[in-house]
Amino acid sequence: MDDRDLVGRARQGDREAFSQLIVQYQVPLYNMALRMVGSREDAADITQEAFLRGWEKIRSLRDAPFKSWLFQIAVNLCYDHFRRGRRYGVMPDEEQGGKIVGLGLAMPDPQERAEANERGRVVRESIEALDPDMRTALVLRDINGMAYQEIARIAGVPLGTVKSRIARARAQVQEHLQRNPDLFPGAARREDAHGD
């Protein structure tokens, strides 16, 4: 059963259909919010609110893809979060507070685990340092794996703007990672070799 069937039923008030959509999208939507706002609690609040608003407004959804529409709601909530002056959340180490999806094996080597945590911390810091527009584009692309066209639809900007934001965001992240060559030896290359 694809989105269209479920959305069609949900638009008729079918709670089961919308619940299936929640199951389907809760992990990617939560992780988008998590990387946008940095705090698990805030990300969960935003995710819940996005589903609630989605349910309330789903009858107004016409031809737009449900996924883009839902993510747009959540992204707008993230912007509301920033406008309220909420700080980027301080994330504890992944292994201390989060439930990791898709990792069936624990890394056996404590040192390797510690280094992975440290790399994660630095990457999260670099994402936090981005302005909201660039962060949105980067997160939708590199965390959620969305195509540029889909990101443009969610962000409500032209494709070229998406391309530019993703490129600049990655350059800023790379610059941040380069300050930690021990952790990111591969990123320690001169991005601006040709001075774009």
Add this chain to the structure above:
Amino acid sequence: MATEPTLEQLSAYVDGEVDGPARSDLESHVATCSSCRERLEGIRQTVAAIRALPMEAPSRTFSIPVPQRAGAPFRWVRAAGWAGSAAAAVLVIALVGTRLLGGGPSTTASSTSSHISGGLGQGGEQAAAPAPAALDKQAYAQGGTVFSNHAAVQDRAQASRQLSVAADAGSYPTSGVMRVSVILQGSSSSAGAASQGLRLMLMQGGSGVVLADPVGASSYNGAPVFSGSYRLGDLALAQPKAGDYQLVATWVTPDGSGQVLQASITIRLTGN
């Protein structure tokens, strides 16, 4: 390409968002320009570092509020803050870790013991999920196949309702065949899997593929048992296919409440 590719072009190229002649030009240039190769590699390494951030499972469940008045069409009340809507929660997702049955095929504990768990908490706290009733070995041994990798979840609102999902191993080659068994305890229906609101997905990193509906195979203490055999090489999984996945079973319970039970087990694919 007569001119150096811009940062935007290189970044878009990494994402496969440059097509046609522009792509050929860029590749031709990069093949002869060590500086651009270095820039490209830097972007790739950066993207890899970002994508190495793990996908997390939320520690809460998400729900939509129940109607204020049963049967009142399209008049939905807004919960007073979602965290306070425990009584109104209609989505219950509880994922429990799997256990290995003794005597099953050899699978490593690590490949079957790390799962999304909890998910029933409010306000960030995790309430203990009710322990699913233990199933005996017969439940996980059907037709000569032992389903050693399994998980079960019990409905908090109705203890007799339980969803169990099992596979005949924890690890498969990417060209192998995965046998799956699902038991819908609390259902007395003989309808098909889809009609009963059962769906199987193989997930990785928050996305995945929906598996073909398993078919009714037998019964366990009166509950329908569904099974399916899936050629992993035929599934439209992203490359590389090898890696750890979650086999997720969702059951939208048939009482019209919209309540969902979800159980998952870890499946490791090896090889290419």
